Amino acid sequence: MFSYLIRRILYAVPILLGVMVLTFFLFFVVQKPETMARNVLGKRATPQTIAEYLHKRGYDKPRFINREPGQPFYDSIFFTQLQKLATFDLGVSDVTGRDLKTVFKEGAIPSLLLTLPAFFVGFIMAVGLALYLVFVRETRLDAAGALVSIALMSVPPMIYIIFGQAVIALTFNYFPAFGFELSGLTTLKFLLLPVSLIVVMGLGSDVRLYRAIFLEEIGQDYVRTAQAKGVSSTRLLLVHVLKNGMIALITLVVAHLPLLVMGSLLIENFFGIPGLGNLLVSAIQTSDFATVRASVYLGSILYLIGLAATDVCYALVDPRIRLS
Amino acid sequence: MTAPLLDIRNLCIQFTTENGVVNAVKGISFSMEAGETLAIVGESGSGKSVTGLALTRLLPEPPVIYSSGEIIFGGRDVLKMSPGELRAIRGNKIAYIFQEPSTSLNPVFTIRNQIAEAIRLHRPEVKDIDREVVKYLDLVGIVDAAKRMHDYPHQLSGGMQQRVMIAMALSCEPDLLVADEPTTALDVTIQAQIIDQLKELKARTKMSIILITHNFGIISGIADKVAVMFRGKIVEYGETATVLKNPQHAYTKALIECIPQLGVRRKRLATIDHAALELLDR
Numbered sequence: 001m002f003s004y005l006i007r008r009i010l011y012a013v014p015i016l017l018g019v020m021v022l023t024f025f026l027f028f029v030v031q032k033p034e035t036m037a038r039n040v041l042g043k044r045a046t047p048q049t050i051a052e053y054l055h056k057r058g059y060d061k062p063r064f065i066n067r068e069p070g071q072p073f074y075d076s077i078f079f080t081q082l083q084k085l086a087t088f089d090l091g092v093s094d095v096t097g098r099d100l101k102t103v104f105k106e107g108a109i110p111s112l113l114l115t116l117p118a119f120f121v122g123f124i125m126a127v128g129l130a131l132y133l134v135f136v137r138e139t140r141l142d143a144a145g146a147l148v149s150i151a152l153m154s155v156p157p158m159i160y161i162i163f164g165q166a167v168i169a170l171t172f173n174y175f176p177a178f179g180f181e182l183s184g185l186t187t188l189k190f191l192l193l194p195v196s197l198i199v200v201m202g203l204g205s206d207v208r209l210y211r212a213i214f215l216e217e218i219g220q221d222y223v224r225t226a227q228a229k230g231v232s233s234t235r236l237l238l239v240h241v242l243k244n245g246m247i248a249l250i251t252l253v254v255a256h257l258p259l260l261v262m263g264s265l266l267i268e269n270f271f272g273i274p275g276l277g278n279l280l281v282s283a284i285q286t287s288d289f290a291t292v293r294a295s296v297y298l299g300s301i302l303y304l305i306g307l308a309a310t311d312v313c314y315a316l317v318d319p320r321i322r323l324s
Numbered sequence: 325m326t327a328p329l330l331d332i333r334n335l336c337i338q339f340t341t342e343n344g345v346v347n348a349v350k351g352i353s354f355s356m357e358a359g360e361t362l363a364i365v366g367e368s369g370s371g372k373s374v375t376g377l378a379l380t381r382l383l384p385e386p387p388v389i390y391s392s393g394e395i396i397f398g399g400r401d402v403l404k405m406s407p408g409e410l411r412a413i414r415g416n417k418i419a420y421i422f423q424e425p426s427t428s429l430n431p432v433f434t435i436r437n438q439i440a441e442a443i444r445l446h447r448p449e450v451k452d453i454d455r456e457v458v459k460y461l462d463l464v465g466i467v468d469a470a471k472r473m474h475d476y477p478h479q480l481s482g483g484m485q486q487r488v489m490i491a492m493a494l495s496c497e498p499d500l501l502v503a504d505e506p507t508t509a510l511d512v513t514i515q516a517q518i519i520d521q522l523k524e525l526k527a528r529t530k531m532s533i534i535l536i537t538h539n540f541g542i543i544s545g546i547a548d549k550v551a552v553m554f555r556g557k558i559v560e561y562g563e564t565a566t567v568l569k570n571p572q573h574a575y576t577k578a579l580i581e582c583i584p585q586l587g588v589r590r591k592r593l594a595t596i597d598h599a600a601l602e603l604l605d606r
């Protein structure tokens with residue numbers, strides 16, 4: 001297990017390197033730093049203020065290799081970026097100048113408060129509903145379940161948000177339609193509606209997918225053996241089928257778990273929740289590329305952690321799999 | 325004379341499919357005394373498994389319809405039982421072993437837990453479940469059972485897995501064991517071991533056995549009676565020795581021809597002319 005994790009970390013290095021190179025190309029080659037500076041400083045910026053802006057952030061260095069005599073070759077944008085990311089030095093925002101580590105730490109809390117409950121409630125509901133549909137498989141109830149799931153999937157996310165804000169929040173005045181506060185029960189009030197919306201948005205497709213996974217298990221030989229022993233349908237589903245189905249489910253779910261930190265772009269933005277999703281959207285809008293780059297980099301690290309965690313979970317639930 | 329253990333009368337089983345109704349079992353009748361061993365022999369698709377699974381209604385309904393007939397087991401018609409009554413029979417009175425031991429055991433539970441599940445379900449009076457599990461694993465010849473019972477199915481060989489299936493079937497002391505092609509998925513040497521195991525159990529317990537197979541070669545010495553199935557019907561029924569020595573139906577003759585014999589040189593195996601047999605059946 002330990003050696004497996006070590007190997008996994010070593011594998012992650014070239015992947016992260018690839019991510020760094022790719023983001024470098026996007027943010028320093030495709031999109032020139034000068035363009036960015038002009039975006040941030042506005043139309044009335046003089047060449048002088050632009051040069052100052054670039055110099056302050058080190059964006060006026062040579063792009064790849066420093067060929068200036070008397071200067072080390074690695075004194076370039078590329079190598080500085082590489083070195084910063086490798087040492088987890090996220091730097092400061094291109095727009096506000098705030099320390100990005102602090103910014104990310106602050107944003108992670110509202111994001112997790114939003115996505116973690118949504119994830120767990122959604123997962124448990126989807127698994128429960130899927131198992132129930134498998135229990136009543138090939139009946140009218142199952143067909144009705146399929147219909148509702150597909151309907152839920154077919155409605156665009158925006159409709160849910162508009163419905164949630166306009167009808168539930170504004171018309172009935174049950175929940176605040178916008179905003180966030182980090183203080184006990186008030187937080188709950190702000191989160192209830194967006195969390196429910198995330199759950200409902202994902203429910204249809206999750207139920208369909210999980211139902212298919214459990215149906216696949218129902219057809220297996222071991223299910224017939226359990227039935228031949230006299231096991232009840234409830235126990236068959238909740239013990240035999242669920243545990244086997246979980247193996248397939250875990251691969252789908254665990255990889256995305258760490259990414260929950262990154263929040264939800266859409267919901268955070270519409271409900272004004274100051275999480276990392278919102279941070280990324282406003283960073284893109286304000287051409288704050290230092291923040292965008294850091295987001296991308298953190299996202300890839302989290303995804304790699306998710307993949308490793310998937311393998312570990314796999315080995316934990318499936319006795320046939322050993323990590324070595 | 326006492327009532328038979330199992331009495332099947334004019335049983336018809338249909339599958340409703342997208343392409344219409346498939347008659348899988350077309351009016352079969354036979355009965356078994358307690359302690360008797362019956363072999364059901366026939367080529368694949370002849371309705372043997374469907375018959376075996378029907379005994380405790382293990383076929384999914386729908387698509388399966390029991391369109392007519394009775395399955396009288398222990399004096400009661402299985403086809404008229406409630407789901408609860410069926411569960412009380414399954415594993416407890418009629419137990420099964422299947423063709424593929426590797427997929428028939430649940431991969432994520434230890435064999436101890438799988439056998440314990442059957443014991444807990446039907447024998448709530450048993451206090452020391454581990455001891456009981458070990459007892460049955462011992463009985464089917466698993467060495468070092470107390471340790472091996474904590475293995476997962478994938479840690480055992482195919483032959484061992486099938487022995488575990490047998491132990492699990494025996495653990496509730498059923499009146500009838502249905503062995504559906506129990507050796508088909510195994511190596512030849514293991515096949516012989518499993519058949520010997522069944523023979524030994526038959527001698528030791530009063531249990532009845534239905535041995536389902538496509539291979540006439542394995543039934544002599546274990547089956548008292550044999551029923552030959554062809555396309556959903558029983559075309560021949562009788563004492564095993566009699567049928568083997570003097571088969572009446574052309575299909576039975578053809579199946580017996582197919583038994584490979586040591587030292588007998590044959591150019592090719594006999595092929596079965598189904599069209600001719602169909603005509604014969606009319």
Ligand SMILES: Nc1ncnc2c1ncn2[C@@H]1O[C@H](COP(=O)(O)OP(=O)(O)O)[C@@H](O)[C@H]1O
Pocket residue numbers: 339341346347348349366367368369370371372373374375
């Ligand atoms: N799931 C099914 N759907 C439709 N027909 C089936 C199904 N299972 C079995 N049958 C029909 O029942 C017949 C007997 O099958 P089976 O009892 O499994 O044969 P075998 O003698 O090889 O065990 C098959 O020929 C097929 O026509």
Ligand SMILES: [Mg+2]
Pocket residue numbers: 369372373374504505
């Ligand atoms: Mg079969």
